Amino acid sequence: MRIRATVSEPSAPVARVARKDGAGRIILCFFVALTASAALPGPAFPADTLRVCADPDNLPFSRAEGPDRGLYVELAELVAGRLGLRSEYAWFLSHYGRRAVRNTLLANRCDAYFGLPDDTEFMGRSVIRTRPFLDVGYAVIGPRPLALASLDDIKGRRVAVQFGTTPQLLLATRPGFRSVTFKLAEEAMEALTRGEADVAFLWGPTAGYFNKTRLGGAYAIVPIAGEGLQWQAAVGVRKGQDSLKTDLDRVLDQLKPEINTLADKYGFPLGRPVNLDGQRGMLWPPERGVGALQLVQLQESTTRPTPAAGMPTSTGDGLVRLGRSLFNQHCSHCHAPNAVSAEPTRDLRRLALRYGSRMRETAYAAITIGRVDKGMPAWKDLLGEEGIQNVLGFLESVQRQP
Amino acid sequence: MKTFTALLVVLMLAGLASPVAAQTGAAWSVYGGDNANTRYSTLNQINASNVGRLKVAWALQLGSLRSQESTPILVGDTLYVTSSHGPKNVFAVDARTGEVRWRYSPEVPAGIEQYACCDVNNRGVAHANGKIFLGRLDGHLVALDARTGKELWKSQVIDHTGGSVITSPPMVVKNLVITGFGGGEYGVRGYITAFDQDTGREVWKLYTVPAPGEPGNETWKGDSWKFGGGVAWHIGSYDPALNLLYYGTSNPAPWGGAIRGNDSSNIGPYTNLYTASTLAINPDTGKIVWHFQHTPHDVWDYDGVNELVLVDLDIGGRKTPVALKADRNGFFYVLDRRNGKLLSAEKFIDLNWAKSIDMTTGRPVENADKRPRLGFKAKDICPNLIGGKNWMPMSYSFQTGLVYVPTINLCMDLEGMQPQYKRGGFYLATEFDLGKGGPGGHLGEVMAWDPVKQQKVWGNKDDLLYLGGMLSTAGGLVFHGDLKGWFKALDAKTGRALWQFNTGSGVSAAPMTYELGGKQYVAVVSGRTFAIPAFFGPIGEKMVAASAEGGTLFVFELPTP
Numbered sequence: 001m002r003i004r005a006t007v008s009e010p011s012a013p014v015a016r017v018a019r020k021d022g023a024g025r026i027i028l029c030f031f032v033a034l035t036a037s038a039a040l041p042g043p044a045f046p047a048d049t050l051r052v053c054a055d056p057d058n059l060p061f062s063r064a065e066g067p068d069r070g071l072y073v074e075l076a077e078l079v080a081g082r083l084g085l086r087s088e089y090a091w092f093l094s095h096y097g098r099r100a101v102r103n104t105l106l107a108n109r110c111d112a113y114f115g116l117p118d119d120t121e122f123m124g125r126s127v128i129r130t131r132p133f134l135d136v137g138y139a140v141i142g143p144r145p146l147a148l149a150s151l152d153d154i155k156g157r158r159v160a161v162q163f164g165t166t167p168q169l170l171l172a173t174r175p176g177f178r179s180v181t182f183k184l185a186e187e188a189m190e191a192l193t194r195g196e197a198d199v200a201f202l203w204g205p206t207a208g209y210f211n212k213t214r215l216g217g218a219y220a221i222v223p224i225a226g227e228g229l230q231w232q233a234a235v236g237v238r239k240g241q242d243s244l245k246t247d248l249d250r251v252l253d254q255l256k257p258e259i260n261t262l263a264d265k266y267g268f269p270l271g272r273p274v275n276l277d278g279q280r281g282m283l284w285p286p287e288r289g290v291g292a293l294q295l296v297q298l299q300e301s302t303t304r305p306t307p308a309a310g311m312p313t314s315t316g317d318g319l320v321r322l323g324r325s326l327f328n329q330h331c332s333h334c335h336a337p338n339a340v341s342a343e344p345t346r347d348l349r350r351l352a353l354r355y356g357s358r359m360r361e362t363a364y365a366a367i368t369i370g371r372v373d374k375g376m377p378a379w380k381d382l383l384g385e386e387g388i389q390n391v392l393g394f395l396e397s398v399q400r401q402p
Numbered sequence: 403m404k405t406f407t408a409l410l411v412v413l414m415l416a417g418l419a420s421p422v423a424a425q426t427g428a429a430w431s432v433y434g435g436d437n438a439n440t441r442y443s444t445l446n447q448i449n450a451s452n453v454g455r456l457k458v459a460w461a462l463q464l465g466s467l468r469s470q471e472s473t474p475i476l477v478g479d480t481l482y483v484t485s486s487h488g489p490k491n492v493f494a495v496d497a498r499t500g501e502v503r504w505r506y507s508p509e510v511p512a513g514i515e516q517y518a519c520c521d522v523n524n525r526g527v528a529h530a531n532g533k534i535f536l537g538r539l540d541g542h543l544v545a546l547d548a549r550t551g552k553e554l555w556k557s558q559v560i561d562h563t564g565g566s567v568i569t570s571p572p573m574v575v576k577n578l579v580i581t582g583f584g585g586g587e588y589g590v591r592g593y594i595t596a597f598d599q600d601t602g603r604e605v606w607k608l609y610t611v612p613a614p615g616e617p618g619n620e621t622w623k624g625d626s627w628k629f630g631g632g633v634a635w636h637i638g639s640y641d642p643a644l645n646l647l648y649y650g651t652s653n654p655a656p657w658g659g660a661i662r663g664n665d666s667s668n669i670g671p672y673t674n675l676y677t678a679s680t681l682a683i684n685p686d687t688g689k690i691v692w693h694f695q696h697t698p699h700d701v702w703d704y705d706g707v708n709e710l711v712l713v714d715l716d717i718g719g720r721k722t723p724v725a726l727k728a729d730r731n732g733f734f735y736v737l738d739r740r741n742g743k744l745l746s747a748e749k750f751i752d753l754n755w756a757k758s759i760d761m762t763t764g765r766p767v768e769n770a771d772k773r774p775r776l777g778f779k780a781k782d783i784c785p786n787l788i789g790g791k792n793w794m795p796m797s798y799s800f801q802t803g804l805v806y807v808p809t810i811n812l813c814m815d816l817e818g819m820q821p822q823y824k825r826g827g828f829y830l831a832t833e834f835d836l837g838k839g840g841p842g843g844h845l846g847e848v849m850a851w852d853p854v855k856q857q858k859v860w861g862n863k864d865d866l867l868y869l870g871g872m873l874s875t876a877g878g879l880v881f882h883g884d885l886k887g888w889f890k891a892l893d894a895k896t897g898r899a900l901w902q903f904n905t906g907s908g909v910s911a912a913p914m915t916y917e918l919g920g921k922q923y924v925a926v927v928s929g930r931t932f933a934i935p936a937f938f939g940p941i942g943e944k945m946v947a948a949s950a951e952g953g954t955l956f957v958f959e960l961p962t963p
Contacts, residue, residue, distance in 0.1 A: 055825065058825060092513075092516065093513055093516040093517070093825070094516075094825050095516055095517055095565055095588075095825055096516070096519070098936075099516070099936075100516075102936075162824070163589040163628075163629040163655075163656070164588075164589060164629075164655075164656045164824060165824065165827070168656075168661055169658060169660055169661055169776070172623065172624060172626075172660055172661040173660050173665075173776065179624060179625070180625060181624075181625050181626070181628055181629065183564070183589040183629060203824070203827050206827075
């Protein structure tokens with residue numbers, strides 16, 4: 001028996017019905033609420049199915065066949081299981097990122113695209129996102145022990161980079177760095193093993209997976225934070241699929257331990273990133289070998305490419321940027337990346353509306369000593385006076401006007 | 403009697419033209435009409451007085467939809483035409499009736515559209531000595547038996563899974579068949595390869611970006627030459643008298659200038675040779691004889707690939723062998739094709755990224771605030787990345803001495819590009835406004851351009867871009883299509899439309915004409931562009947709304963009296 005989605009009322013509640021499958025077990029399934037705006041042309045699909053969009057050959061993220069299915073696929077299976085749904089895949093190679101999204105999710109060939117940016121600007125308003133569930137970013141890879149306090153520590157050494165990536169651009173725009181360019185990250189890793197490069201600065205998940213599966217974890221991997229280096233991945237769904245998004249959010253929350261296990265299994269770099277410039281506010285030495293994947297190290301807006309770190313900007317802007325960077329590292333767990341919070345009580349863009357001329361002193365006190373009764377820790381020791389001032393500067397720059 | 407007169411005119415005109423400046427008569431045996439890419443036919447049976455009566459003789463469904471860009475060729479009484487998507491089909495048809503003689507339908511790798519950067523188009527085939535040569539999206543060059551369509555050999559030019567595909571017909575020179583490929587942004591060092599026509603064996607390979615130790619390598623910062631782009635994805639030209647093969651090369655890679663050089667209008671040594679350039683190549687050796695760079699240290703995606711039209715013009719009282727190029731960067735170049743000397747360069751569209759071309763150095767005099775840099779967004783740059791003219795070929799009329807150019811009038815905002823999306827990497831949200839209407843409100847214009855005076859003679863403005871390639875004839879006519887599906891005949895002197903027919907889908911492909919059994923035919927392929935509008939936001943929506951996808955070859959004739 002298959003139950004087809006027939007609900008077409010806008011904002012129809014998620015309906016759960018019981019059904020019997022062939023084995024006689026009761027399985028919960030639900031109608032995906034189709035709002036009018038989401039009713040794109042496309043075949044009706046079984047409501048007991050989670051249709052997942054994925055790249056068929058993109059480990060460690062996803063793969064259509066083989067023993068390793070990738071973090072996204074394994075996670076999608078877990079998510080589907082928690083939701084009592086079967087899973088089904090729309091495979092599409094993602095050589096061109098937007099095209100892949102257009103041809104799968106937006107073409108109504110699938111409903112959940114794992115691994116899209118947690119960024120309201122991505123694909124405009126046609127895509128909505130769950131809360132982020134994974135951090136991904138670039139990392140420096142090198143022989144153990146790899147002591148790294150800032151990027152300057154690899155100055156003068158031969159650094160293997162991938163063509164067309166942030167590290168290639170970064171090293172090209174900073175004096176004193178020597179890069180050796182490769183088309184693929186895997187080729188750069190192989191060059192490292194052959195001694196054609198001293199270290200590598202590559203996409204963390206790819207390098208980590210290669211290191212784990214091909215090199216037996218021989219190399220140390222240190223994530224690097226900075227503009228255009230670290231992101232957060234969410235699940236993208238089509239506009240109007242709000243109830244699906246809500247369900248995914250709930251289940252992803254429950255699956256946090258499993259996500260960490262998967263990240264470890266596929267060799268995703270763990271530990272806190274080292275900031276590019278060794279800025280204040282970083283934990284050092286990085287916490288390594290922690291069982292849980294460190295969430296949210298740095299989220300920079302990917303909507304507008306901003307000047308790469310190290311590029312000249314006015315001093316004021318620089319401090320605001322620094323503040324934003326600190327904010328995203330330490331505060332965005334609860335207050336959302338870039339302070340763009342959907343939850344009004346945690347939305348720090350409303351501080352000026354709330355406290356008016358007392359905003360700065362109120363916020364300063366809250367950050368310094370915390371509001372322990374509301375779950376807000378004290379940040380004085382971690383951020384330091386200068387760090388707090390920078391965060392305040394950033395917060396002032398994002399205040400809503402009355 | 404009529405035929406005799408036509409023949410006489412053909413002979414007279416042929417006699418007037420220099421031996422190198424080719425033009426075509428009854429046959430149309432190469433993509434551009436001739437290897438000089440003039441797209442001019444001496445046929446005049448169809449002319450201003452009767453073109454109003456033109457009607458469809460027959461049509462051929464090409465079997466694929468979207469982005470048809472093919473110009474058929476005529477060999478004997480057979481017309482050879484390709485569809486898009488691989489190509490999905492190559493047809494050999496009776497040029498009188500459209501009856502299919504054979505069809506070649508190669509296995510197109512699954513998901514090919516996921517690799518092709520800029521759509522799954524194909525522009526046609528080349529012919530020599532009983533063989534049809536075809537470049538495919540999967541990066542292979544094949545030879546087919548012209549009589550049967552049987553595949554004779556297949557050689558790999560490039561691995562398409564890296565994002566490089568072949569979309570244009572190869573060049574046939576002596577015993578060689580020569581091709582480049584497209585997709586220069588995706589981590590490749592461009593090259594042009596010559597194969598033996600009989601065996602498919604590689605004869606030479608010319609890298610368009612020099613390696614260390616070769617002259618020009620010093621124009622690249624660090625090891626950026628390794629993936630410098632500079633691919634030759636459009637049609638080449640050939641001058642048999644000079645024995646020179648001409649190709650244009652694409653933009654350098656990656657888009658952002660910081661990796662390749664100074665990322666500034668103060669370019670210094672980092673011009674990034676030989677990208678965005680015209681190359682003159684000795685086809686016997688595969689060596690560069692001269693080069694001319696149109697856009698040094700390009701950051702606008704101003705590919706220099708547009709076709710070179712080889713004609714002899716009266717320059718300063720002297721008949722001079724020249725190469726004409728309406729570059730994507732918006733300047734119309736006249737080069738001495740013997741040595742690459744710049745004879746003149748003028749703006750053919752309203753552009754602002756440069757003030758002029760310095761006649762001593764050949765370099766553009768840039769407006770620094772229109773050069774996007776890392777951390778600097780340049781606004782309202784004209785033209786936009788699609789250029790003042792894209793691949794849609796122009797035509798030179800030996801009758802009027804004018805060039806007919808399908809131009810584009812768009813502008814853009816652009817910042818020094820951040821790294822591109824990589825599979826396995828992260829989806830970046832970098833968005834720029836690439837499709838802003840240019841000054842004047844029109845988005846395209848068919849232009850008659852005097853290449854000697856370097857000025858516009860007339861122009862037909864259009865509310866949409868992507869006007870089709872051009873054909874001019876001794877009948878005093880210019881033919882072209884548009885995005886709404888109209889196929890038009892214009893008075894070559896005035897631009898006045900004399901006839902039009904709606905093909906039902908956008909026409910970007912360039913038309914051709916031929917004579918068979920004493921009758922002149924005009925042929926054009928219809929099928930709207932599909933992937934390009936995705937770049938241009940609301941303007942892209944207008945493009946999509948202009949007509950449905952399609953894939954049809956239409957052949958026109960005059961009614962029998």
